[in-house]
Amino acid sequence: MKPPRVRIAPSPTGDPHVGTAYIGLFNYVFARKHGGAFIVRIEDTDRARSTEGSEEAIFAALRWLGLEWDEGPDIGGPFGPYRQSERGPIYSEHVDLLLATGKAYRCFATKEELEAMRETQKAEQRPTAYDGRYRDYDRAQAEARARAGEPHVVRLKVPRDGETVFQDGLRGEVRFENRLIDDAVIMKSDGFPTYHLANVVDDHLMGITHVIRGEEWITSTPKHILLYDAFGWTPPEFYHLGLLRNADRSKLSKRRNPVSIDHYRELGILPQTFLNFLATLGFSIADDRDRFTLDEMIEKFDWSRVSVGGPVFDGRKLEAFNGDDIRGLSLDEFVEQLQSRVLAPARLRELAALVHERINRLDDFVPYASFFFGGALDYTPVLAKFSIKKRTRAEVLDVLTEFMQGIERDPDARGFTAEGLERFSRTFCEQTGWKTRDIFGLLRVVVTGRTAAPGLFETMAAVGKDRVRLRIRDALRVISELPEEAPAVAAPPQPAKPKKDKKDKKKKDRRPPEAPSRGAEQPVSQDKSSET
RNA sequence: GGCCCCAUGGUCUAGCGGUCAGGACGUCGGCCUCUCACGCCGAAAGCUCGGGUUCAAUUCCCGGUGGGGUCACCA
Known part of the structure; x- marks a missing residue:
């Protein structure tokens, strides 16, 4: 086999996603196995959703895992630039090419117009698809309107009949009827290419030989094949891996699970352990072994050993692996890990600043700062002395859920700095009509498990976004399971969980932080993910 | 709903026509032990269903069912 060239193409729209690591791992291993190149390309053609800092965070996460790339935006390479926002002229050239050969056409339909079209189609129980209203529009007229600066998109002219077939390296032949594929937008009205176009053009120009990506892309693959055809190019080979799932089997989403690589890093998962665990989610090295190193995986890698x-x-299994590996460390190594990851000087200083004026003896630091560490908290003690009056349980659940969504979406909150969080939180109060003292108190309890703690926003920032999210999710579960008669978050007449026998305790202590919460979940809102 | 993908214990998987269906996590029981943890031993728990093909199907084919993905000027 001539050296393959593979890539991951993350979109810098949020925290580094475990899916990116999963797909990245398989790409990386395949490249190394065959002495090929592993490339990182940033797909940032969506100007609205790309966020500052996300790209760096993705690089840092991949490097932490040890998935080093051979070409990428930060290290360059012979086929750059590797950031799609810097490749604008390349895309326009290629769009012009398709326009000139009649493989694509300009479409002047407005978003509203298309929305109305879809509504009608839905109402009539027909599949929603672009109806081709500009497909045969007069070329000269279209060019004139475009020259006049009228906003429009460019669409691929998909053949009306026949079918598009491709070989999936993991699934065999996959066929789609062309009449069911609508004319995909390839250039948006802002002049940026869509994913489909940029992806195909870049993969071709960068010499990508194997596209290894998530199953969610299967249905857009025929569009890509058609694009390769339109350009007269030979498509790469495709391998669609199964999607990581939540416990309920829906596509892994942060609504139900911690999905940030950073979260696992912060909780003290060892990078090689994390890779090993991800690898077992699809790759098997042998009949009766599931612990192996990255090098062993590379050595033994073969598509026939990949399940689909x-x-x-399952975070519990990840933690079991991690526990094994921690025990495998020498005492010196263990101490080194603690010092570099849990109590690194900068981290210690950050926490010390918050604890400084609140303790009287130095060694109170450790018990005082306990909530800065670990995953879920035991809310039993604090439940005995905390309540919100005049608010129903449903209101509490709602407001926490909204808050959790807010820290994801809000530009102020997303960076998770004390200032940003405070700005966001105060606005949040105004919008929800909650008194600051009520909601800040509630958040304090949720995030720290205590009614007294350092400043809420400094504390939340130091606790970290992923832990905060995890605790809110866990709190939602706990609150929803409180006895019915409890007003909101309140001290029930008797302790909520009056007696815990040995077994219960054992169970609780062992429950991993990642355990997905149940009973307090919101309607699914799928995470958007990049091609990784 | 249309289209597409998938299907071995609760979960991750091995299996590639004939196996007591193997391993791991989790669960349960026991041993070790001042406690816990680790470690060790053991147990319960699985081939989605129905048709074919075959001397023989978990394994091959078809269909049902179930799950998932996708139907954007997001990737």
């Missing part, structure tokens, strides 16, 4: 059903991401 979407695996549930």
Whole structure:
């Protein structure tokens, strides 16, 4: 086999996603196995959703895992630039090419117009698809309107009949009827290419030989094949891996699970352990062994050892692996890990600043700062002395859920700095009509498990976004399971969980932080993910 | 709903026509032990269903069912 060239193409729209690591791992291993190149390309053609800092965070996460790339935006390479926002002229050239050969056409339909079209189609129980209203529009007229600066998109002219077939390296032949594929937008009205176009053009120009990506892309693959055809190019080989799932088998989403690589890093998962665990979610090295190193995986890698059903991401197993590996460390190594990861000087200083004026003896630092560490908290003690009056349980659940969504979406909150969080939180109060003292108190309890703690926003920032999210999710579960008669978050007449026998305790202590919460979940809102 | 993908214990998987269906996590029981943890031993728990093909199907084919993905000027 001549050296393959593979890539991951993350979109810088949020925290580094475990899916990116999963797909990245398989790409990386395949490249290394065959002495090929592993490339990182940033797909940032969506100007609205790309966020500052996300790109760096993705690089840092991949490097932490040890998935080093051979070409990428930060290290360059012979086929750059590797950031799609810097490749504008290349895309326009290629669009012009398709326009000139009649493989694509300009479409002047407005978003509203298309929305109305879809509504009608839905109402009539027909599949929603672009109806081709500008497909045969007069070329000269279209060019004139375009020259006049009228906003429009460019669409691929998909053949009306026949079918598009491709070989999936993991699934065999996959066929789609062309009449069911609508004319995909390839250039948006802002002049940026869509994913489909940029992806195909870049993969071709960068010499990508194997496209290894998530199953969610299968249905857009025929569009890509058609694009390769339109350009007269030979498509690469495709391998669609199964999607990582939540415990309920839906596509892994942060609504139900911690999905940030940073979260696992912060909780003290060892990078090689994390890779090993991800690898087992689809790859098997042998009949009766599931612990192996990255090098062993590379050595033994073969597509016939890759399974394709979407695996549930089971944090308990990850932790079991991690525990094993921690025990495998020498005492010196263990201490080194603690010093570099849990109590690194900068981290210690950050926490010390918050604890400084609140303790009387130095060694109170450790118990005082306990909530800065670990995953879920035990809310039993604090439940005995905390309540919100005049608010129903449903209101509490709602407001926490909204808050959790807010820290994801809000530009102020997303960076998770004390200032940003405070700005966001105060606005949030105004919008929800909650008194600051009520909601800040509630958040304090949720985030720290205590009614007294350092300043809420400094504390939240130091606790970290992923832990905060995890605790809110866990709190939602706990609150929803409180006895019915409890007003909101309140001290029930008797303790909520009056007696815990040995077994219960054991169970609780062992429950991993990642355990997905149940009973307090919101309607699914799928995470958007990049091609990784 | 249309289209597409998938299907071995609760979860991740091995299996590639004939196996007591193997391993791992989790669960349960026991041993070790001042406690816990680790470690060790053991147990319960699985081939989605129905048709074919075959001397023989978990394994091959078809269909049902179930799950998932996708139907944007997001990737």
